[in-house]
Amino acid sequence: MKEEHELSRREFLGVSATYAGASIAAGSILPTIKPLGTVKKVAPSDRVRFGIIGVGMQGSGLLGEAIRIPEVECAAACDLYDGRHVLAREIVRPDLPVTRRYKELLDNKDIDCIIAAVPDHWHRQIVIDAVSAGKDIYCEKPMSHSAADGVAMVDAAKKSGRIVQIGSQRVSSQVCAKAKELIAQGKLGDLMLVEGWMGRNDPNGAWQYPPPPDLSPQNLDWDTWQGDVRPKRAFDPILFARWRAWKEYGTGVAGDLLVHLISGMMFMLDINEAPKQAMAVGGIRHWKDGRNMPDVHAVSYYYGDLPVYMRLNSATEMPELYRFQGSKGLLEVTGNSITFTPQSGKDMSPSYYTGSFPRAMRQAYAKKWHEENDARVRAEAMSEVLTFHGPDYDDLTPHLTTFFNAVKSRKPVVEDVVFGHHAALACHMANESYFRKNAVTWDEATKNVKG
Numbered sequence: 001m002k003e004e005h006e007l008s009r010r011e012f013l014g015v016s017a018t019y020a021g022a023s024i025a026a027g028s029i030l031p032t033i034k035p036l037g038t039v040k041k042v043a044p045s046d047r048v049r050f051g052i053i054g055v056g057m058q059g060s061g062l063l064g065e066a067i068r069i070p071e072v073e074c075a076a077a078c079d080l081y082d083g084r085h086v087l088a089r090e091i092v093r094p095d096l097p098v099t100r101r102y103k104e105l106l107d108n109k110d111i112d113c114i115i116a117a118v119p120d121h122w123h124r125q126i127v128i129d130a131v132s133a134g135k136d137i138y139c140e141k142p143m144s145h146s147a148a149d150g151v152a153m154v155d156a157a158k159k160s161g162r163i164v165q166i167g168s169q170r171v172s173s174q175v176c177a178k179a180k181e182l183i184a185q186g187k188l189g190d191l192m193l194v195e196g197w198m199g200r201n202d203p204n205g206a207w208q209y210p211p212p213p214d215l216s217p218q219n220l221d222w223d224t225w226q227g228d229v230r231p232k233r234a235f236d237p238i239l240f241a242r243w244r245a246w247k248e249y250g251t252g253v254a255g256d257l258l259v260h261l262i263s264g265m266m267f268m269l270d271i272n273e274a275p276k277q278a279m280a281v282g283g284i285r286h287w288k289d290g291r292n293m294p295d296v297h298a299v300s301y302y303y304g305d306l307p308v309y310m311r312l313n314s315a316t317e318m319p320e321l322y323r324f325q326g327s328k329g330l331l332e333v334t335g336n337s338i339t340f341t342p343q344s345g346k347d348m349s350p351s352y353y354t355g356s357f358p359r360a361m362r363q364a365y366a367k368k369w370h371e372e373n374d375a376r377v378r379a380e381a382m383s384e385v386l387t388f389h390g391p392d393y394d395d396l397t398p399h400l401t402t403f404f405n406a407v408k409s410r411k412p413v414v415e416d417v418v419f420g421h422h423a424a425l426a427c428h429m430a431n432e433s434y435f436r437k438n439a440v441t442w443d444e445a446t447k448n449v450k451g
């Protein structure tokens with residue numbers, strides 16, 4: 001990274017050494033870093049140093065993947081729950097600096113960029129604070145908790161010129177890249193309709209996660225966890241672990257799952273805009289555990305004039321699938337495969353309507369039809385179905401690598417703040433339509449979802 005980082009890293013290590021041996025203290029970076037002599041010297045220009053904010057279910061996975069990427073290193077971790085400080089140190093190294101205060105990571109000149117994997121209601125503030133502090137940031141999906149949050153995040157990111165990448169990893173998937181290539185080649189002819197769905201049928205899939213057994217207001221900063229959500233709630237381990245199910249903190253199946261389908265579709269179709277309209281149905285049909293977000297959610301969109309139909313179901317297992325329906329064939333995309341079945345769009349036999357003709361007329365019609373079409377039908381009968389098998393969609397490492405490369409090269413990423421905003425808007429529109437029981441549109445002029 002930049003030249004001054006060599007100096008700032010030395011300064012950081014020097015300062016840190018004075019704190020050696022400090023115990024876990026809420027609210028401050030634990031400075032039990034190795035003495036300077038034992039730290040491997042590396043050319044600063046070769047390495048990207050990141051700080052992670054949120055070391056929960058997703059953050060811990062991101063952290064484990066990120067530190068395996070060459071020339072990338074974790075400089076510090078932040079979480080409001082001390083148990084996740086322990087986890088971060090188990091993943092990275094026993095003396096990793098840890099803190100409850102993310103601004104300490106933003107103030108740390110030794111840190112080039114941030115990975116943020118916090119609940120949705122914290123995305124806006126952390127992204128805005130990070131880019132304003134001059135840090136690039138990889139923020140988990142959905143980018144925003146509301147349309148207004150997204151607008152503010154786009155403004156802040158554009159003003160700062162920092163790299164922002166959102167964490168829907170489909171966009172870095174080889175499977176989606178191949179599908180994108182086939183679509184761009186025109187294999188589908190005219191695109192008529194896009195469908196996508198995803199279904200689960202178990203408590204984990206419906207976010208009934210077990211809270212950490214030791215969780216308490218002593219080892220978790222519960223007040224900060226709630227952010228600016230009002231009214232503040234009494235300490236509740238269920239909310240901490242299952243926040244997705246409540247609109248105050250999460251964005252429901254839309255922000256959790258639909259955003260992946262939408263981001264993948266936008267990437268494959270080379271779309272970077274909000275849907276023009278969304279109309280949703282759904283309900284809390286199975287998981288009646290106090291949640292206020294639907295467990296079944298089906299949404300019809302218009303993207304320009306393209307109809308898109310997406311379905312999420314938390315109580316019926318359905319393998320994730322896209323179907324791109326075109327005038328020249330059907331492209332099906334699953335987690336690790338693509339199948340393209342061409343269709344000629346032409347009659348392969350005389351019209352069945354002629355069964356209603358008297359015999360002589362019917363026979364004359366059939367004779368002429370065969371004379372004119374048989375050669376073509378024989379040729380088309382041998383059409384080729386294309387199938388590709390790839391690695392699973394879960395392309396976390398390529399997605400993270402794209403981000404770290406952009407931090408070095410300053411080249412823009414595909415899933416930037418505008419892309420992330422557009423994908424998240426589709427989710428917010430799905431939720432707005434569900435709650436309003438009405439079609440909603442996105443008004444770019446006023447930057448509002450309208451009923």
Ligand SMILES: NC(=O)c1ccc[n+]([C@@H]2O[C@H](COP(=O)([O-])OP(=O)(O)OC[C@H]3O[C@@H](n4cnc5c(N)ncnc54)[C@H](O)[C@@H]3O)[C@@H](O)[C@H]2O)c1
Pocket residue numbers: 053054055056057058059078079080081084100102117118119120122140141142167168169224225240241255256
């Ligand atoms: N890309 C994917 O496939 C994928 C998968 C799962 C989750 N996610 C996303 O990752 C994000 C996190 O989800 P999760 O399941 O890991 O949640 P989680 O609840 O397991 O972890 C979130 C962590 O963030 C911490 N936190 C909350 N507010 C904080 C703050 N202000 N400062 C510091 N730490 C804070 C919490 O203490 C918690 O440990 C969400 O946006 C979610 O949608 C993405």
